[in-house]
Amino acid sequence: MSVKNQSRAMLLGGSAVLLWSTVATAFKLSLQWLSPVQLLGWASLFSTLVLIIAVCWQRQLGSVAIAFRERPLLCLSLGVINPAIYYLVLFRAYDLLPAQQAQAINYTWALTLSLLAVPLLKQPLRGRDMIALAGGYMGALMIATRGDLLALDFVSGEGVALAMISTLFWALYWILNARSTAPATVMLLICFLVGTPLVWALMAWKGDLGMPPLKALAGAAWVGLFEMGITFMLWLGAMRSAVHVSRVSNLIFLSPFLSLVFIRYLLDEPIAPATFIGLGMIIIAVIYQQKGEKAKPAPAEA
Template sequence: MSDKNQSRAMLLGGLAVFLWSTVATAFKLALEWLSPLQLLAWASLFSTLFLMGAVSWQKQWGAVGHFFRQQPLFALLLGVINPAVYYLVLFRAYDLLPAQQAQTINYTWALTLSLLAVPFLKQPLRRRDMIALAGGYFGALIIATRGNLLALDFDSIEGVVLAMVSTLFWAMYWILNTRATAPATASLLACFLVGTPLVWGLMAWQGELVAPTWQGLAGAAYVGLFEMGVTFMLWLGAMRSAVHVSRVSNLIFLSPFLSLVFIRYFLNEPIAPATFIGLAMIICAVIYQQRGGSEDAAVETAEPQNQR
């Protein structure tokens, strides 16, 4: 009997999108109590513990071990990128920028994917890709300058650069991840088993290894569970249950707009009109690019993670 159930898929997908929409707000709240490095260390620890439980439940420890034996250097590379480098850069960007800017600029990673597919996957850059890239990055510039394009007045040029750099690491991770031999949950745990100790070692070396407040710990737990843990499993379940995958995938475009609602009411951060305009341009660019014929393997693999 088929385990496909579109109603269940939409419910799981909707829950995943809802939870992903809260993480930008959670990042900013947690960063009031923790440094970017401390937040990453504690959040990655919670993610690792959750993923260990998920792998045990799925009986995939053999797949984790096989991945390390067959692709040790590759597993090390992926773990350095995610969670270590990517989230450290991203959290620093959130520390410097208003949440609405960091969140929406980070969303351009789906466009960055097509750029990196050229050297990594030897895929041609189509005319459609170039139009989408121009429109999406122009939208990011509108957001970063709050619409004041001529003055190029940024809240934090360092924060904008870091937010853009984070898209490179995230796109790179998912392109490289297409070469992983392990199942999705097992390969993700392998990355965290590599990256989490590295982050904790860096935190100790930087002298930031101190007991967090309960507020900081609670924020890190929320980020660790709902940025990659529980939400990842919900989305994976939605994909597996879906009769029409595209209908579930389209839910992801609700995430950045819903995220702005949380940012406005929980962070009391007024949403600039330029943010809506720029975000609309970015999403239109992503949709235009991905609906223009058959999608390449990297985009298909990465699309479920297009949440922030």
């Protein structure tokens, strides 16, 4: 039983949110030198290594084989989704779109979760859900069109479609992940042990196995450590330490706005007014939908 300490929980949660806020910028910078599949291949490799170290440190390495034997189909399905399919789709969206658009649209995954819960969890859509979905997706459209809703003029229609599709895979991952009884870090390691070889096989098929430049490796390492690995464990530690979980979980709503700061000053990407408006609409929709919500799976990351 972990000791409850709200100050420690807030520190861990705040650190996780700050690190997650950097990853949209890291995606975009890394994609200057790497293709989406190369970025995922190297990032997932770094993430796998740090997860192995973490699981060994927690003395749970034996649980990896046990969990896989108990639910092999579930483990394989989760690993194919995350990291393989989800990040391939997401990185391609980032490759095609301004970072501010890709990261904000991807944030609607929490709304997509309620849509997938209808056929997969047999949960009905409430009036609250439908209002939240309408507001959230209107916000995404506001961002994607840079405020010109009627013209439907996208920077990249393919990029917007991929960013939306990525939310389906991420929501599906968390719905399926809720069926696992394995420790969270163990399950995440299993996913990367399944998915990383698939990504490297794709890299080999595409002829992308050459050693990238050092700055590209540094970007992939940052993504692997702080999007996929260490930050997840910081957030998990925050949840376990929290006396008031809601106070920690609300920190996640700072992430997309902090991300815009990094995008503006590190990528030198001007932030469109429509991005602030649309992102505000999305976050208000997510908060409104989740208020009082108890039935749906509680993900560890936004």
